Amino acid sequence: MPEIGNILPSGNEMEVVVRITQAETTPLGLDPRGMLKSGYLQLEGKLRLADPRENPESPGYQRFSTYRKELAIDLLKENGIMVGLAVFDKDYCGSNIPLYYLQVSRRVKEPSRWYGLLLEATSQPQEFRRVGFCRTEEYPLRDWFAHVAEEMITIV
Numbered sequence: 001m002p003e004i005g006n007i008l009p010s011g012n013e014m015e016v017v018v019r020i021t022q023a024e025t026t027p028l029g030l031d032p033r034g035m036l037k038s039g040y041l042q043l044e045g046k047l048r049l050a051d052p053r054e055n056p057e058s059p060g061y062q063r064f065s066t067y068r069k070e071l072a073i074d075l076l077k078e079n080g081i082m083v084g085l086a087v088f089d090k091d092y093c094g095s096n097i098p099l100y101y102l103q104v105s106r107r108v109k110e111p112s113r114w115y116g117l118l119l120e121a122t123s124q125p126q127e128f129r130r131v132g133f134c135r136t137e138e139y140p141l142r143d144w145f146a147h148v149a150e151e152m153i154t155i156v
Contacts, residue, residue: 001076018045041155046145050099076134083138086118101134103145111143127154
């Protein structure tokens with residue numbers, strides 16, 4: 001049975017809000033669709049500084065209760081208030097490197113509902129590494145990225 005959002009003409013319609021300007025990959029082996037040795041993605045999009053990742057061992061830590069404990073899923077926070085979920089690629093390791101949200105797509109009718117990547121800066125200017133993905137949940141937010149200027153970044 002289809003979800004009601006898929007029946008409505010534009011209920012779940014998403015729009016991509018990043019523009020890829022350049023991409024390059026180097027395959028690890030002979031299969032051009034196989035594993036990668038290296039690569040980068042240069043794009044234009046909106047980037048915001050994220051709240052730091054919390055240590056799951058700290059006394060006030062709250063996890064996103066819908067998911068299994070084995071998954072590295074944290075609460076996505078804005079000034080300490082839960083607004084969504086963050087799914088990290090690796091377990092917490094105590095890094096002090098600042099995190100950033102990159103808005104990748106959003107709902108057309110509800111721009112406060114967005115999906116994006118969690119990035120951390122590398123040592124190079126405007127260069128980032130993916131550390132996970134994130135999305136907002138059922139929380140009435142303004143458009144987080146409305147007053148953020150687009151910038152050109154590279155993801156390695």
